[in-house]
């Protein structure tokens with residue numbers, strides 16, 4: 009037997025499906041000097057008892073990509089590593105009970121088609137041809153996914169492990185990691201069998217991820233749910249059909265009743281996601297166990313009764329078979345239900361690939377993504393949806409439990425664009441919270457901050473049900489229009505707590521920043537937008553830059569980007585420079601509209617004649633403010649930045665001065681409408697690592713005369729010409745605005761995708777920002793955008809904002 013390894017390039021902690029896939033993909037990338045450590049036997053965590061369903065369906069583009077990749081990998085894996093597996097590609101039928109559900113299916117079918125998958129919408133009368141034993145009288149239709157199926161999770165894990173071992177990687181079983189420490193640039197991984205010195209480490213510890221995270225001083229945002237499925241004995245009719253066709257029934261998902269039903273041998277497997285769900289290991293009398301290997305929770309069928317009855321009514325044959333077994337196992341959840349794959353925030357050369365709720369169907373893709381993070385420091389696909397840095401540290405235990413239970417209870421829920429999920433709210437409140445609430449604010453959470461989405465007027469429907477629609481128009485629509493018109497005609501004010509802000513100081517800070525961004529560093533007293541590219545020239549992030557002094561720069565960025573951008577800056581910071589995160593100390597109000605100068609004139613001595621993209625310190629109501637002459641809304645305006653404690657006094661002064669002039673508050677929905685009319689991109693929608701700076705149409709932010717990260721790649725692309733390019737489309741969109749990744753068509757060919765779509769109230773049209781094959785980018789080109797399954801005429805616009813193309817209003 010080989011000796012215990014004392015060094016390795018990468019150590020992976022955890023040998024479930026995900027850890028094994030990480031090892032396999034690292035080895036495949038040529039990094040064979042890797043060791044996986046498993047405290048028990050492989051699969052001992054959640055993997056051994058998983059049902060093994062392998063769907064491709066997701067309403068997230070990135071997750072669908074990952075799951076699609078898994079299905080492709082699994083189809084070939086058994087033969088590749090010579091480890092035959094039970095992988096049944098049965099297809100699936102996903103039932104829809106409502107028109108909204110069918111819209112969701114159509115959207116996902118569109119995304120699937122763009123990823124090369126042929127998902128099919130079935131009319132009610134077509135469903136039984138796919139699934140004969142089904143009651144269909146109350147259905148509106150279904151989605152047929154021919155790639156869906158089920159795999160034996162233990163065999164999958166063993167096959168990945170075998171593949172990794174074949175390439176030279178190592179696995180140590182019954183080898184719990186008990187501690188880690190940093191020595192110089194290396195990690196020392198302490199186990200009961202000895203220590204391993206390594207360069208990189210990966211936490212793939214499944215539902216133990218928080219315990220392993222603690223060894224690194226990292227608080228992993230997660231909780232654990234109990235999830236059950238039930239096995240039912242042989243049903244003669246199912247056996248007969250399978251004998252006749254040589255196939256299993258497709259996997260059935262009744263998503264509006266929240267369960268899946270799968271053929272298991274010649275019987276069934278029924279797995280509900282119940283709303284009256286149960287979290288585990290969340291209280292003192294139910295502590296987290298030191299070891300739960302190959303264990304289950306006691307059966308708890310009472311809470312599933314409704315689903316069992318519903319399934320028996322849907323597939324009456326189910327009621328004829330005795331239940332033979334119940335599996336009740338732990339399943340970890342992050343607050344948004346997506347896993348953590350990527351850099352471990354704040355910890356050098358450490359990564360996470362853990363907290364998977366669907367770790368069997370995602371293991372394949374997750375291994376690929378993790379291996380790219382480790383070996384290349386970046387991923388092929390933008391994976392923000394799974395990036396650990398999307399959580400920023402406010403997610404305490406109560407929040408994780410509340411959100412985890414909400415996500416579990418709505419595992420198949422629809423994510424409507426104007427709906428704000430209610431759990432875990434009120435984590436961070438603006439000093440103006442009560443004031444704006446009293447004015448009718450309807451809030452949404454942004455990195456935990458409560459911000460007004462819109463302001464309800466007397467009689468507006470503010471019920472939950474009112475926002476459960478994909479349609480553009482709902483209770484908010486008229487109110488948002490009025491808010492946009494106020495901004496256009498007089499002035500609006502948006503309370504915007506939670507902007508991320510970093511102050512970087514030190515000699516040479518401007519030279520350092522110049523090497524980080526594609527464009528120029530603004531002069532003292534000036535502001536600018538800066539784009540940070542990776543080595544491939546892809547868009548990592550966008551920040552506003554204000555030069556406060558020769559050796560001091562302020563960077564302001566999106567609330568959700570706080571951990572991501574801080575880490576990017578710290579990773580690349582030059583010796584001698586210091587970064588302080590000032591996010592929690594400041595707040596911001598956006599005052600914008602043609603009368604905003606008049607509003608400010610009466611209450612501040614600031615020089616309001618200073619032009620666009622300038623900034624200055626001034627006083628309002630005796631409090632110091634920092635005024636930045638910019639407007640994401642595309643009108644004359646200032647961002648009024650205040651110390652948190654001064655915010656309310658300043659707001660009151662601005663409101664008192666502004667009300668006679670028509671000033672009124674506006675919310676995030678209006679801001680989205682206003683910014684899209686100006687073609688201003690949104691981070692992680694329009695701006696992501698899926699696109700280069702040049703594809704993103706940001707050439708005017710590239711200063712070729714200086715050296716910066718990504719320059720070589722961008723210069724090469726500049727010479728070649730971009731394959732796709734950013735465009736603005738005016739869309740005759742009917743009742744819906746196009747969601748993210750709606751496809752753009754020319755004739756029968758998909759030629760691009762919409763990265764954000766919304767209605768512009770000032771121009772009175774639906775606008776799509778997106779990426780289009782570059783030979784089609786000429787203004788006036790007629791195309792179509794597929795929105796929830798229907799194609800709508802779209803016209804490419806001039807390469808200029810649709811609202812105020814000369815920027816005359818913003819410069820006023």
Ligand SMILES: Cc1cc2nc3c(=O)[nH]c(=O)nc-3n(C[C@H](O)[C@H](O)[C@H](O)COP(=O)(O)OP(=O)(O)OC[C@H]3O[C@@H](n4cnc5c(N)ncnc54)[C@H](O)[C@@H]3O)c2cc1C
Nearest residue numbers: 022024026047053054055059060061185214366367368369
């Ligand atoms: C009833 C049920 C049904 C499910 N059905 C499906 C399904 O149909 N499809 C699907 O995609 N997902 C399903 N899941 C979810 C799926 O089981 C998990 O998402 C998946 O198994 C997670 O894999 P993993 O490798 O991340 O974690 P795990 O399988 O939990 O592996 C983590 C490993 O880390 C090891 N470990 C922990 N701490 C240490 C340490 N200190 N040192 C060394 N090793 C350590 C553990 O022993 C464990 O083996 C289901 C879950 C349940 C409960």
